[in-house]
Amino acid sequence: MYAIIADGGRQYKVEEGQILSIDLRDGIAEGAAITFDQVLAVSGAGGIKIGKPVVSGATVQAEVIIPLEKGEKVYIQKMRRRKNYRRRTGHRQKYTQVKINKILA
Secondary structure, three states, rough: OOEEEEOOOEEEEEEEEOOEEEEEEOOOOOOOOEEEEEEEEEEEEOEEEEEEOOOOEEEEEEEEEEEEEEEEEEEEEEEOOOOEEEEEEEEEEEEEEEEEEEOOO
């Protein structure tokens, strides 16, 4: 059984027991429960249900494993040739790691 959920402008295909990194949720503690209400599709023993745009009554329950996780550092370099202009900046995206516990269709 799997579900396709929408969170933070992204879509994820999730299964029970899967560990997933989503965008940072501020002020959430380890072990806290998160419910994803925007379920776009659910596949199970009875076939697949596709929502228009979401499946009514379907939710995905997850538990927070790591409240703050940092991704890899990405460097951004800017340069204008012959102008003595060079800039280098970096960015590390912050994530919250969750474990999918239950898919309710």
